[in-house]
Amino acid sequence: MRNHLARLLARLAVLTTEAAVLGLVFGAALLLFFYLTRVVFVERSAALDGWAFQQLDSLRAAWPGLTPWVRAITFFASLPWLVAAGLLIPAGLARAGHRREAWEVLLAVAGAALFNQLLKLHYHRIRPDSALLPQSGLSFPSGHAMIGMALYGCLAWLLWQHGRHPIWALLLVAWAVLIGATRVYLHVHFATDVLAGFAAGLVWLALLRLAMKVKV
Template sequence: MKNLRQSVLRARLLALLSFLTLEILLVSGVFLASLGLFFYLTRVVFSAHSLTFDNWAIGQANALRTAWPPVTNSALFVTFFASFPFLVVAAVLLPAALRWQGRKREALEVFLAVAGASLFNQLLKTYFHRPRPATALLPQPGLSFPSGHAMIGMALYGCLAWLLWRHGRHPAWAGLLVLWAVLIGFTRIYLQVHYATDVLAGFAAGLLWLILLRTALRLYWREEQQVLK
C-alpha cells in the first residue's frame, strides 16, 4: 500500500513538472498582468474615484465621431458580434459544430468560455455596481464595470484563437481573432455605453477567466488520463 501511494505521488509530481512548460510560464505572466491591471483599475475607479482617463477617452471618441461620422455605423456593426443575442447563438452553434466534428473537448471549452464569462461578468457588475455613462449614444440597461462585451468577447474569441494556435492551424487568424475582440471593446468606448476603464477591466477579466478555465480543464483531463491508465 505504501509503495502504491509513493508511485501515485511520484506520478502526480512528474505530471506537475511536465505541466510547467514555457507555454505555462507565458500564460502565467499574462494571468498575473491581467490580475494586476484589473485590481489597479478597481483602485482608480472605486478608491481614487478618478475619471481622468475615462474623460480623455470620451473626448477622443467625440473627436473621431466629429471627424468621421460614418464610423458610428461601423461601430454599431462591430459591437453586435459580442451582443447578447449573438453570444447565445454562438454558445450553442459553435460547440454543436465542434461536437459534430468529433471535438468534444473543444466544444466544452468554447461553451464554458462563453457561459462562464457571462456569469462571472454579472457577478462582478453586481458587486461593483457602477452606473453606465450618462452620455451613451446607445442607451442600454444594466451596470457598467466591467464591460460585458469586452469581457465575454475576449473569452469567446480568445478561446477560439487559442484553439487555432494550439492545433497549429492559421496562427495569423488566431491573432486576428484577438484583435477583433479588442476592436469590439473599443466600440463600447466609442458608443459611450462604457467607460474606457470598464473596457480595460473587461479585457483583463476575460483573460483571467479564460486562463483559469483552460488550466482547470487541462488539469482535469490530465488527471482523467492518469486514472484511465
Template sequence: MKRFAPRLAALFSFLTLEIAVVGGVFIASAVLFFYLTRVVFVQHSVDFDQWAFAQMDVLRSRWPSLTSGVEGVTFFASLPFLVGVGIGLPLLLRSRGHRREGLEVFLAVAGASLLNQVLKVHFQRARPSSALFPQAGLSFPSGHAMIGLALYGCVAWLLWRHRRHPLWAAGLLVWAVLIGLTRVYLHVHYATDVAAGFAIGLVWLILLRTALRLWWREEAKSGL
C-alpha cells in the same frame, strides 16, 4: 537514446516557457483588474475615462459615417450573438468529433457571462450618461469586452493549439479588442470598464483552461 534526450530537453523548455508566459499573463491581468477597481472605486478618478471619450469624440467628429460601422462591429459581442454562437458553435464542434473543444467554448462563454453579471452586481457602477444609445444594466466590467474576449480568445487558442491558421488566431484577438473599443466610442462603457473586462476575461480563460487540463488528465488516468 542520444536523439531522445535533446527532444525531451526541448519539450521541457517549451513547457516551462509556456507556463511562464501564461502565468505572467494571468498575474498581469489580475493585477490590472485590481488596480482598475482601486482607480474607479477608491480613488474615484475619471481622468483616463474622460481622455478616452475625448479621443473617440474627435474620431467621430472627423468621420461621422464611422458610427454605423461601429454599431455593426459591436453586435458581434451582443447578447443575441453570444447566445447563438455560445450554443451553436459547441454543438457544431461536437458534431464533428471535437467534444472537448466544444465544451471549452461553451464554458468560456457561459462562465464569462455568469462571472460578468456577478461582478457588475458587486461593483454597481452606472453606465455613462453620455451614451449615444442608452442601454440598461450596469457598467463595470464591460460584458462586450469580457465575454467577447472569452469567446474569441478561446477560439483563437484552439486554432493556435492545433497549429491551424495562426493568422486567424491573431485576427480574432484583434477583433475582440476592436469590439471593446466600440463600447467606448458609443459611450455605453467607460474605458476602465473595457480594460477591466479584457483583464478579467483573460483571468477567466486561463483559469478555465487550467481546470480543464487537470480534469482531462485525471479522466485519462482513470481510464474514463
C-alpha cells in the same frame, strides 16, 4: 522505450511552457483588473475615461460615417450573438469530433457571462449618462469586452494551439479589442470598464485553460 520517453519529455515541455504562459497572463490580467478598481473606486479618477471619450468623440466628429459601422461591430458581442455563438460553435466542434474544444468554448462563454454579472453586482457602477444608444444594466466591467474576449480569445487560443493559421488567432484577439473600443465610442461604457472587461476575460480564460489541462 527511448521513443516513448522522448515523446513524454516533449509533452511535458509543452505543458510546462503552456502553464508558464497561462500563469503570466493570469497574473498580469489580475494585476491590471485590481489596478483599475483602485483607479475607479478608490482614487475615483476620471482622467483616463475622459481622455478616451475625448479622443473617440473627435474621431466621430471627423468621420461621422463610422457610427453605423461601429454599431454593426458592437453587435458581435451582444447577448443574441453570444448566445448563438456560445451554442452553435460548440455544437459544430462536437459534431466534428472535437468534444474537449467544444466544452472549452461553451464554458468560456457561459462562465464569463456569469462571472461578469457577479462582478457588476459587486462593483455596481452606473453607466455613462451620454450613451448614443439605450443600454440597460451596470457598467463595470464591460460585458461586451469581457465575454467577447472570452469567446474570441478562446477560439484564438485553440487555433494557435493546433498550429492552424496563427494569423487568424491574432486577428480574433484584435477583433475582441475592437469590439471593446466600440463600447467607449458609443459612450455605453467608460474606458476603464472595457479595460477591466478585457482583464477579467483573460483571467477567466487562463483559469479555464489550466482547469482543462489538469482534467486532461
